[in-house]
Amino acid sequence: MATYCVAVTGGVASGKSEVTRRFERLGIAVADADVAARSAVAVGTPGLAEVVAAFGQGVLEPDGALNRSAMRERVFADPAARRTLEQIVHPRVRSLLQTQWQYASGPYAVVAIPLLAEGGGRASYPWIDRIVVVDAPLEAQRARLMQRDGSSVALADHMIAAQATRAARLAIADDVIVNAGGLDAIDDHVVALDRRYRLLVAHKSVADVAS
Known part of the structure; x- marks a missing residue:
């Protein structure tokens, strides 16, 4: 059973799914809030x-x-x-x-929660150990929404504005992945974070034993 929980969040069309897929490729289990909501x-x-x-x-x-x-x-x-x-x-x-x-x-698990900032952050999820915010420039979010969903500029901007601000999301972040470029950069970010989280889990286990 996992003993450490990492939340991944971010605005619409920021690239959260790309990030969680890469954690899965590294053998990390991902629980998805959207799937849980349907259930x-x-x-x-x-x-x-x-x-x-x-x-x-x-x-x-x-x-x-x-x-x-x-x-x-x-x-x-x-x-x-x-x-x-x-x-x-x-x-x-x-x-x-x-x-x-x-x-x-696995050593830790990931929970994908798109509306974590809107839903109360750590106050609502006190069992989360660490929060990763996938951040993208407004222009990139708008372009992805228009390409992905066929949204107009006005609708894309309305969808973005209906969510928490970038500042509000970044305020709850322990780690930030800036998704403004290619997918290779996401790979590098996730590999580095995976290494960090495995070390944090190991240190936590040692501390638990010592206490």
């Missing part, structure tokens, strides 16, 4: 039942699954609705992620 409101779960109780049957697909597109549009336009949904989903996501990283094999 939290899967068909037949108490989470989905609570969403329906709050928003009505209209949020469901004909097969009983959550209509994610309709739900996304609703909460994107209504901050109160977004808070209600977050109060249902976020505690379940935190619980799932904590269980997944604790039972992961």
Whole structure:
């Protein structure tokens, strides 16, 4: 079981997935908050039942699954609705992620949490040992969103503005990966961080034994 937890976070289109894929290639288990969020409101779960109780049957697909597109549009336009949904989903996501990283094999585990700054940072996730922020210039985020999703400039900027500011994310960072160039630079960053985290885990283990 892993004894050390590293969180990876960053703004939309910053390159978080590229970073977590590289940790996985190094043999590190990754628990993903987006995957946990889908599990939290899967068909037949108490989470989905609570969403329906709050928003009505209209949020469901004909097969009983959550209509994610309709739900996304609703909460994107209504901050109160977004808070209600977050109060249902976020505690379940935190619980799932904590269980997944604790039972992961390897010296440490990674949890990918895109909205860590928005969700309270360490106050909401006190079991996180270290936070990596994947940072990208605004221009790079905008260009990636337009290429990836076919977004207009206005929509891309709106999506970026709806999240925490770069300053807010960097304020919770222990380590920063600046993703402004090619993928080779990400490789080098992740290899260096992996080496650092293995050393931190080793030192922690020695300290635990000594105490």
